[in-house]
Amino acid sequence: MSFLQIQDATVTFPARRGSEAFTAVKGVSLSIAKGEILGLVGESGCGKSTLSRAIMQLQPLTAGRILLEGGDLSKLDSHQLRMARLNFQMVFQDPYASLNPRRTVFSTLTEAVRARTGKLPKEALWERVAALMQRVGLNPDFALKYPHEFSGGQRQRIAIARALGPDPRLLIADEPVSALDVSIQSQIINLLLNLCRDLGLTMLFISHDLSVVRYIADRVAVMQNGQIVELGETGQVLTAPQHPYTQKLLEAAPALRLAEV
Template sequence: MSDDSSRPSDRDQEVARAAAGATTGSGASEHGGTTASEPLLQLKNLEKHFPLTQGIVFKKTVGHVRAVDGVTLTLGRGETLGLVGESGCGKSTVAKLLVALEKPSDGQILYKGRDVARMGRRDLKQYRREVQIIFQDPYASLNPRMTVGDIVAEGWSVHADIAPKKGRLQRTQELMDRVGLNPDFVNRYPHQFSGGQRQRIGIARALALQPEVIVCDEPVSALDVSVQAQVVNLLEDLQDDFGLSYLFIAHDLSVVRHISDRVAVMYLGSVVEEGTDSDVYGSPSHPYTQALLSSVPLHEPHLRGQKDRILLQGDVPSPANPPSGCRFRTRCWKAQDICATEPPALVDRGQGHPAACHFAEARSVVPVDVE
């Protein structure tokens, strides 16, 4: 199987919408709506703490892993918010909280102004239909015992009103064609596809329920570079066709910059900087963001000597015992006494976008003409 190397020609918008069975992303649903100025999705001081226990029979809680600790974010309709950070900073936990795979320890997730934690079973079922996820691993996220046609159509067994049983095969084939797969492959199994093709199957599965928000949990990190570009371009095409909103989680900063309207940088469970892609990449203000950007390789040989190289000292602290005050202070070259006693607020200190640093200062790390 090698059709990853070629992208299908884009179908017109009418056919693309028919692939999902109805138009999406236009107007409010019967369960609530948003105005043009109101965010579609809001996270307010979101926290998720996992207990640390001792003992076999009588378990005793001796501490907590603060995976997510006070995250505040907003996502507008038709917008892409990029979320970046080191492994273990809590990005994937945020994704699981958003799709209700985990329950928050504190804080709120507001969808169209409604608190997800207070939704009843019926409303929560509707919320899970409208907020879908694309998983990181295209190998582990698909059931090897099911055909790809059954995988894509599985959600319709729960939300039967979306696709009548009589027309599901045709609807499944239309979805597969929309994501660049041969519609005749509906009876094949996941092991018969390459990694990029499996991820396209995961995208088709997410589209099947006509969502408004898709959480992309590092959807291209396990793929080859050439296939990454194809999948990112596919996601952008689908966003234009269906008016989707993305929370795009990734390690690759260049990919995040390419697809995102705004970028949020996480460190040890908290957001340390947020702004437009030009703000965060062109004039990063938090020392951690500057260090992240300095690690990005430059592909243009004539620009490689123009990048500031920032090497951080020490290891990332444990989320079970984070440092007092600013969590980045143990690795920061700007740290002073106030950093150990007072957690910095995520506010704009004159750089044009918010950064959680007492001594935030805009600094050009990567040449501005690098994309």
């Protein structure tokens, strides 16, 4: 059984004043095996983030289903959904926007841990926070610092530690390196790769850039105008793309930019 199954998912945004109804995701079917890293690539506006929000149940589907280990997520009541959501965590493009500037790393990470465990004694919380910081390559001595006191790459590490806080099983990383310097990108990609391997996490890795995905994904799904136009093993898709759109994306991808990974 697949870990995550997306069956004929469609998301239509209703018409509003000044805009017509728009279908951002059109009948997408994908499955992700446990422990697999699936890359989702496609140009800006093709529907990648909308699909990820639908998986998180943050965006209702107009049609189709999302199954987690065979269970239909739309059938959960609000309490069950809150608990199920702890199993999926997201990492976003811009860690500065996604972290609360008024909270220390300790405060951000304890909230993430407590989402799963409820109240914990202070000592146990410190232990958890220190372990999370070490896991993402941060020095726990900096736990009482604020996001602006860290570099961009370190902030993304904090955001990743926060995502790990509730002990998730699926990570959805939506352009997690596209706001970072190229030299930092490969460090963060390696970190995500190692976390998936060490913790047995499954990951949906979203990027507009095929050269980023090639180093991390087991398989790649190529999305165009709300549809998956190509899906296959990463090596195969990158060396022998079948769909003209994939060929176009590959031509646009900076060559082997992350060769040092």
